[in-house]
Amino acid sequence: MSDVTRNGGRRAARKRDDVLAAACSVVAERGADATRFTDVTAATGVGVSTLQYYFGSREDMLIAVFRFAAQSDFDAVEARLGGVTGPWERLVVIASHLTGAVGSDAGWRLWVESWRWALRDPDVRAEVLGDYTRWHVLIAEIIAAGVAQGVFQTDAAPMDVARQALALVDGLALPVALGDPQVTGAMAGDLLADALGRLVGLRPAAAP
Amino acid sequence: MSDVTRNGGRRAARKRDDVLAAACSVVAERGADATRFTDVTAATGVGVSTLQYYFGSREDMLIAVFRFAAQSDFDAVEARLGGVTGPWERLVVIASHLTGAVGSDAGWRLWVESWRWALRDPDVRAEVLGDYTRWHVLIAEIIAAGVAQGVFQTDAAPMDVARQALALVDGLALPVALGDPQVTGAMAGDLLADALGRLVGLRPAAAP
Amino acid sequence: MSDVTRNGGRRAARKRDDVLAAACSVVAERGADATRFTDVTAATGVGVSTLQYYFGSREDMLIAVFRFAAQSDFDAVEARLGGVTGPWERLVVIASHLTGAVGSDAGWRLWVESWRWALRDPDVRAEVLGDYTRWHVLIAEIIAAGVAQGVFQTDAAPMDVARQALALVDGLALPVALGDPQVTGAMAGDLLADALGRLVGLRPAAAP
Amino acid sequence: MSDVTRNGGRRAARKRDDVLAAACSVVAERGADATRFTDVTAATGVGVSTLQYYFGSREDMLIAVFRFAAQSDFDAVEARLGGVTGPWERLVVIASHLTGAVGSDAGWRLWVESWRWALRDPDVRAEVLGDYTRWHVLIAEIIAAGVAQGVFQTDAAPMDVARQALALVDGLALPVALGDPQVTGAMAGDLLADALGRLVGLRPAAAP
DNA sequence: TATGAATGAGAGTTCATTCAT
DNA sequence: GATGAATGAACTCTCATTCAT
Numbered sequence: 001m002s003d004v005t006r007n008g009g010r011r012a013a014r015k016r017d018d019v020l021a022a023a024c025s026v027v028a029e030r031g032a033d034a035t036r037f038t039d040v041t042a043a044t045g046v047g048v049s050t051l052q053y054y055f056g057s058r059e060d061m062l063i064a065v066f067r068f069a070a071q072s073d074f075d076a077v078e079a080r081l082g083g084v085t086g087p088w089e090r091l092v093v094i095a096s097h098l099t100g101a102v103g104s105d106a107g108w109r110l111w112v113e114s115w116r117w118a119l120r121d122p123d124v125r126a127e128v129l130g131d132y133t134r135w136h137v138l139i140a141e142i143i144a145a146g147v148a149q150g151v152f153q154t155d156a157a158p159m160d161v162a163r164q165a166l167a168l169v170d171g172l173a174l175p176v177a178l179g180d181p182q183v184t185g186a187m188a189g190d191l192l193a194d195a196l197g198r199l200v201g202l203r204p205a206a207a208p
Numbered sequence: 209m210s211d212v213t214r215n216g217g218r219r220a221a222r223k224r225d226d227v228l229a230a231a232c233s234v235v236a237e238r239g240a241d242a243t244r245f246t247d248v249t250a251a252t253g254v255g256v257s258t259l260q261y262y263f264g265s266r267e268d269m270l271i272a273v274f275r276f277a278a279q280s281d282f283d284a285v286e287a288r289l290g291g292v293t294g295p296w297e298r299l300v301v302i303a304s305h306l307t308g309a310v311g312s313d314a315g316w317r318l319w320v321e322s323w324r325w326a327l328r329d330p331d332v333r334a335e336v337l338g339d340y341t342r343w344h345v346l347i348a349e350i351i352a353a354g355v356a357q358g359v360f361q362t363d364a365a366p367m368d369v370a371r372q373a374l375a376l377v378d379g380l381a382l383p384v385a386l387g388d389p390q391v392t393g394a395m396a397g398d399l400l401a402d403a404l405g406r407l408v409g410l411r412p413a414a415a416p
Numbered sequence: 417m418s419d420v421t422r423n424g425g426r427r428a429a430r431k432r433d434d435v436l437a438a439a440c441s442v443v444a445e446r447g448a449d450a451t452r453f454t455d456v457t458a459a460t461g462v463g464v465s466t467l468q469y470y471f472g473s474r475e476d477m478l479i480a481v482f483r484f485a486a487q488s489d490f491d492a493v494e495a496r497l498g499g500v501t502g503p504w505e506r507l508v509v510i511a512s513h514l515t516g517a518v519g520s521d522a523g524w525r526l527w528v529e530s531w532r533w534a535l536r537d538p539d540v541r542a543e544v545l546g547d548y549t550r551w552h553v554l555i556a557e558i559i560a561a562g563v564a565q566g567v568f569q570t571d572a573a574p575m576d577v578a579r580q581a582l583a584l585v586d587g588l589a590l591p592v593a594l595g596d597p598q599v600t601g602a603m604a605g606d607l608l609a610d611a612l613g614r615l616v617g618l619r620p621a622a623a624p
Numbered sequence: 625m626s627d628v629t630r631n632g633g634r635r636a637a638r639k640r641d642d643v644l645a646a647a648c649s650v651v652a653e654r655g656a657d658a659t660r661f662t663d664v665t666a667a668t669g670v671g672v673s674t675l676q677y678y679f680g681s682r683e684d685m686l687i688a689v690f691r692f693a694a695q696s697d698f699d700a701v702e703a704r705l706g707g708v709t710g711p712w713e714r715l716v717v718i719a720s721h722l723t724g725a726v727g728s729d730a731g732w733r734l735w736v737e738s739w740r741w742a743l744r745d746p747d748v749r750a751e752v753l754g755d756y757t758r759w760h761v762l763i764a765e766i767i768a769a770g771v772a773q774g775v776f777q778t779d780a781a782p783m784d785v786a787r788q789a790l791a792l793v794d795g796l797a798l799p800v801a802l803g804d805p806q807v808t809g810a811m812a813g814d815l816l817a818d819a820l821g822r823l824v825g826l827r828p829a830a831a832p
Numbered sequence: 833t834a835t836g837a838a839t840g841a842g843a844g845t846t847c848a849t850t851c852a853t
Numbered sequence: 854g855a856t857g858a859a860t861g862a863a864c865t866c867t868c869a870t871t872c873a874t
Contacts, residue, residue: 033241049835118386129388164403167379174378178326180337195372198406257860449657465856534802545804580819583795590794594742596753611788614822673839
């Protein structure tokens with residue numbers, strides 16, 4: 001394979017990823033069921049046939065979008081966790097990312113779209129549950145570390161606390177995404193921090 | 209007019225409600241976007257044009273389903289709360305209902321479908337937020353009563369605790385609905401009870 | 417048959433005629449093909465079933481409209497011809513009526529709708545040709561009288577001249593109805609009078 | 625691109641035109657309002673979706689038919705005028721074409737369909753008025769030439785005479801198209817020639 | 833590698849009509 | 854005499870997909 005070909009391949013792969021990123025926005029805005037090839041076409045300037053060439057069927061494209069979005073989310077959080085060492089602060093980073101308090105709520109919307117698709121598609125379900133577990137494990141590790149460091153105080157299993165914590169995050173993202181006037185982003189952040197603090201047994205001294 | 213006419217009207221209204229109930233099942237199973245007139249037709253034996261005669265457009269039918277399901281949910285919980293007086297027990301009733309620990313998870317699925325639709329339709333959003341507030345208020349009243357009776361101990365505003373509690377319920381329903389093998393219904397119930405207890409400051413003496 | 421019944425019948429017949437008149441307006445505005453029961457319903461407040469009770473099928477209703485409109489037109493012209501005695505003046509009355517220079521162009525539009533329907537429906541064609549002949553005869557009589565009185569001068573058969581005259585009227589109504597900015601109603605009237613004058617050999621002395 | 629591609633494009637364009645020509649017949653026979661996609665499908669063997677791919681919506685197809693027919697008409701007359709030089713003869717060519725004395729009356733029917741559509745659609749109206757003016761101008765030029773050559777004798781403006789002449793043609797086409805037994809094609813031709821002669825002041829010497 | 837042409841399947845909607853009252 | 858409920862037929866349109874280039 002010549003350099004030219006390889007460069008072409010790389011360029012093509014990059015273009016495919018660009019299209020994928022644009023498709024994410026479209027799916028986040030319109031919803032997966034309502035996303036047609038034409039919508040992605042309009043958002044990217046790439047023809048319908050080309051999309052099919054890249055992804056296969058429409059369903060394959062949507063699944064590619066879910067996977068891409070999930071990975072992007074995880075990557076983004078890992079990047080933001082990079083310099084943060086305190087268990088409580090790490091928890092807050094994750095929470096604020098997922099509730100969309102930082103960044104747009106496209107991530108959360110795609111998360112919901114993935115859930116929904118997973119309800120009916122076994123393959124997607126497996127992937128979503130896997131991602132779900134990745135979050136649980138990540139959070140559980142933070143909690144275990146917090147307990148070990150004496151920042152948190154709880155005798156519950158870290159994995160259980162992680163499940164409770166992630167449930168809280170997901171559940172609080174809803175009214176924010178819906179634009180509930182009674183639950184603004186800032187309020188949601190406070191409610192979330194307060195509840196997380198109670199769940200992990202945040203010791204008063206460490207409270208903000 | 210005559211009794212016959214009135215009965216005819218009543219019978220018609222009942223038939224419409226029967227269709228609506230069946231449509232709820234269909235939407236819960238297939239998802240709102242994927243629910244076609246023909247799907248409801250297959251589930252009810254009623255012709256497509258009759259569905260349109262009853263509901264108007266397909267969208268109107270879906271919205272009718274959302275409304276019907278939300279009201280049914282609320283009615284069911286109120287019925288189940290009928291003989292329950294203890295604040296903690298009342299809270300558990302609500303939680304167990306919403307996570308589908310009792311009854312099918314059709315209710316929760318429809319709840320998710322409503323959210324999703326609400327993200328894009330302002331009218332539905334207003335209704336969903338209204339329903340959301342109804343739950344908040346119901347839970348807040350229980351919490352306030354629990355605090356007054358000394359069963360709960362928290363200095364947070366009951367409405368805020370209610371928001372945290374409902375978020376937990378919503379968030380924990382997700383893995384259950386997805387059939388996460390690591391979070392069965394029973395486990396979710398325990399996790400939920402434990403977390404709710406921490407949030408409302410359930411006094412040890414009252415713990416089950 | 418009691419008086420009450422007869423009055424009821426008369427009242428019913430009048431109502432039917434009112435509906436028919438309203439239906440004429442609807443057909444003139446929307447065109448026969450595009451006129452639905454619903455459109456007439458909206459214009460009259462009468463329910464669809466009642467329209468069917470009055471007229472039978474939709475097609476029957478349209479044919480009733482054509483017949484009603486044709487008769488109304490003829491009646492209106494005869495009324496306007498009542499006090500007019502001069503052949504040239506009588507001709508002008510007819511011309512001005514048909515081109516819609518006087519009154520709305522609903523009459524002309526319905527005339528066109530009748531033509532079109534007649535192209536495909538033999539029964540309507542027979543009626544339209546009959547009406548057409550009525551106009552020819554009426555005009556031919558006027559021309560014969562004009563020639564007899566020495567107001568017109570032509571050696572052509574009056575019936576032939578009548579056919580030419582009516583053709584002119586019909587043909588000039590078109591651009592007026594279309595709102596051709598180059599052929600206003602007044603201009604059309606002048607063109608028509610001029611051309612009719614030439615066709616019937618209007619003697620200069622009688623020219624306006 | 626390549627010859628093959630270009631041929632493909634040309635072939636496609638030709639096919640579209642074939643379909644258009646067939647659609648003209650269908651519209652002429654059934655009327656525009658009554659022309660369904662399936663009617664054109666039956667007449668061409670081309671699938672419904674292909675028609676939509678070619679023309680867009682059903683309305684767009686009808687408008688394409690109108691435009692195509694109008695242009696065809698004009699082209700045909702220009703072709704027939706090719707070798708004819710005498711003003712009177714040229715006038716007769718136009719008249720005989722428009723009344724369908726030569727060729728089928730599909731052209732005239734489509735002309736009527738265009739009028740009708742133009743009554744309700746502003747875009748079509750503009751096009752129809754434009755075509756109308758083209759005919760007016762063509763006829764006016766002939767009349768002016770005839771006057772200049774001394775074949776015609778009239779002091780009216782050529783454009784006005786053209787309007788009268790075209791009105792006559794349109795108006796006489798009606799009974800012919802309707803199959804009025806009292807006005808056969810030949811008679812209509814005579815009536816038309818006679819009336820046109822009077823309108824343009826055809827000098828006896830030049831009469832046929 | 834990338835894309836336009838063509839097409840079939842399926843959906844929502846309109847509308848006249850029938851039936852019962 | 855008049856009308857609402859219910860329903861089947863027909864139509865337009867959208868959209869994913871296949872084929873050829």
